[in-house]
Amino acid sequence: MKDEIILRKQAVELHLQGVPICDIVHSLGRSRQWVHKWINRYRSVGGDDWYLSISTAPKRSGQRTPRKEEDLVINVRKALAGRRYSQTGALSIMYEIKRMGFHSPSIATINRI
CATH class of the missing domain: 1.10.10 (Arc Repressor Mutant, subunit A)
Known part of the structure; x- marks a missing residue:
C-alpha cells in the first residue's frame, strides 16, 4: 500500500511539472484512467490526504432486519x-x-x- 501511495504522489507531481499523461503512464506502468483518477482526485479534494483510498462500501444496509x-x-x-x-x-x-x-x-x- 505504501508503494501505491508513492506512485499516486509521483503521478500528480509529474503532471504538475508538465509531463504529458502518456509519459507518466509509461514511466509508472499504470493505465491512463488510473493517472487521470488521481489527478482529478488531487484537484477536487486537495489538502493533505487526497492520495488516500476512499471506501466504496455502503454506508448503511437498507435491507437489514431491525x-x-x-x-x-x-x-x-x-x-x-x-x-x-x-x-x-x-x-x-x-x-x-x-x-x-x-x-x-x-x-x-x-x-x-
Missing part, C-alpha cells in the same frame, strides 16, 4: 429450545411470535437470524 426483531427471534428460539419436546424451526418461531401478539418477520428472515 435489531429489536432479531432479539425477539433469538429470545423466542431460546425459550422454545428450553421447553421439552418443542420444535425450534422458523415456522414454530413465527407461530410463537404471532401468539405473543407481535408482528412476525417472514420465515426466510427468521432462518437468516
Whole structure:
C-alpha cells in the first residue's frame, strides 16, 4: 500500500511539472484512467490526504432486519429450545411470535437470524 501511495504522489507531481499523461503512464506502468483518477482526485479534494483510498462500501444496509426483531427471534428460539419436546424451526418461531401478539418477520428472515 505504501508503494501505491508513492506512485499516486509521483503521478500528480509529474503532471504538475508538465509531463504529458502518456509519459507518466509509461514511466509508472499504470493505465491512463488510473493517472487521470488521481489527478482529478488531487484537484477536487486537495489538502493533505487526497492520495488516500476512499471506501466504496455502503454506508448503511437498507435491507437489514431491525435489531429489536432479531432479539425477539433469538429470545423466542431460546425459550422454545428450553421447553421439552418443542420444535425450534422458523415456522414454530413465527407461530410463537404471532401468539405473543407481535408482528412476525417472514420465515426466510427468521432462518437468516
